[in-house]
Amino acid sequence: MLTVKVLLRDAEKVKQYLFEKKLFDNRFVLERDKEYIYFPIIKKFSHFVPKIFLSFQERRDKLKICQEHDLRKVLEKKLTKKELEHLKTAFDIVGDIAILEIDDQLVKKQKLIAKTVLILHSNIKTVVKKKGEHKGKLRIQEHIYLAGEKKFETIHKENGVLLKLDINKVYFSPRMASERKRIMEQVKKGETVLVMFSGIGPYCCVFGKNSLAKEVYGIELNKAGHKYAIENVQLNKLQNVMLLQGDVHNVVKKFVAEKKVFDRILMPLPKGAEDFLSDALAVAHKNTIIHFYDFLYEKDFDKALRKIEKSCKKAKKKYKILRLVKCGQHSPYVFRICVDFQLLG
Ligand SMILES: C[S@@+](CC[C@H](N)C(=O)[O-])C[C@H]1O[C@@H](n2cnc3c(N)ncnc32)[C@H](O)[C@@H]1O
Secondary structure, X not given: OEEEEEEXXXXXXXXXXXXXXXXXXXXXXXXXXXXXXXXXXXXXXXXXOOOOOEEEEEOOOOOOEOOOHHHHHHHXXXXXXXXXXXXXXXXXXXXXXXXXXXXXXXXXXXXXXXXXXXXXXXXXXXXXXXXXXXXXXXXXEEEEEEEEOOOOEEEEEEOOEEEEEEOOOOOOOHHHHHHHHHHHOOOOOOOEEEEEOOOOOHHHXXXXXXXXXXXXXXXXXOHHXXXXXXXXXXXXXXXXXXXXXXXXXXXXXXXXXXXOOEEEEEEOOOOXXXXXXXXXXXXXXXXXXXXXXXXXXXXXXXXXXXXXXXXXXXXXXXXXXXXXXXXXXXXXXXXXXXXXXXXXX
16 A cells, blocks of 8 residues: 655655545555654655655555444455345444444354454454343443453543543443543532432543532442542543432432532433422522423423423422423433523522
8 A cells, every 4th residue: 555654743744645635545544653653655655745754655455444434344255245235334432342233134243344344443452232222220231241351341542531431331422532531521619419329430430530619429329330430530531520429319419418419410311300490499599500301202392391390390490491402312202401591480
C-alpha cells in the first residue's frame, strides 16, 4: 500500500492537501509512530506542499483496512450473499471490549466475525455478543465471549473520567455520554445533586470531575454496581461524590428524615422512573431541577408530561417544563427522552 510519510507537525496541512487533490485512499486507516504520520494515498504526486518534506513509502500489509464499512468488505469473500444481508457492522465499544449483535442466521460464523473485528481494531482486546435484552430490576444484559482475551471487566473512558465495570454484572451504556455531558454543562457552582439509579457512577463521576457541584449523591440498588461506583470515585480521585447502596424509596426516606434537599435530581431509569417521582419531589426545594427519563414512541411523548403533571398535582407542587430532549433510541421508533422540569414552589 502506498503512503506518504510526513512529520507529525506537518500532518494537518498535508491532510488538507490530500483531501483537496482527492489523493487520500480512504479505504485504509492512516498510521503514525512517534515522529511521522503515514497517509494512505492512491498515487504518487509531484506537487509538493510548500516547505514541507514528504517521502513516499510502500507499507505492504501494514495499513489496516478502514473500520466498520470494511468489516463487510473483508467478510465479503467469507460469507454468502444471504449471510451478508444479516451482518450488523455497527457495534458498541466499552473500554477495550467490542459488543456485537449477531443475527441468529450468523451464529455459525460468529467467531469468524469476532476475529475479523479484532484484526481491524487494534484498540479492541475482547469481542463479545449481546444475549437478549436488559433484564429485571437491575437492567443487566448478558454477554457471550467470542474472541480475544477472555474477560468481561474493562475500564471505559468518557467525558474525561475512567469507569471500571463488568459488562455482565452491571448496567452501562456508552451511548449516553453526550446526554451526561448535556446535563454536566447545566450543573452550576455549589449545587447539591442527587443521581437516583446511579449504576457504576457515570453521571456522578462526570459531574464530580467536570462541574463545580458542591456534592453529588448517587443511589444504586445493584451491589456490584455500587462496588464499581466506589472504585470509580477513587479511580478519578473525586472528593465530592457520596454513594449509597439501596432502594431509592428507602434511601430517600432517610434524606427526608434528615431534611436534606437537592438543587438537581436525575432519574435515569427510563423503564419505571414515574414510580419514583414522589420520592424526587419529597427531597426537592422550590427551585430544584429534575431530569426525568422515559422510553416512548414519538407520538406518545406527551405521556411523560402527563406523568410529571400527575405526580406534581398529587404533591401540590407547581412546576414548569424546561425542555424535552430525545437522547437515544431504545428500539425502532421508541426513543429515550429526558424531560427537564423545574419546581416553582
Ligand atoms: C438504566 S440503569 C442506569 C444506570 C446509570 N445511571 C447509568 O447511566 O449507567 C438503571 C439503574 O437503576 C438501578 N435500580 C433499579 N431500581 C432501583 C431502585 N429501586 N433503587 C436504586 N437503584 C435502582 C439498576 O440497578 C440500574 O443500575
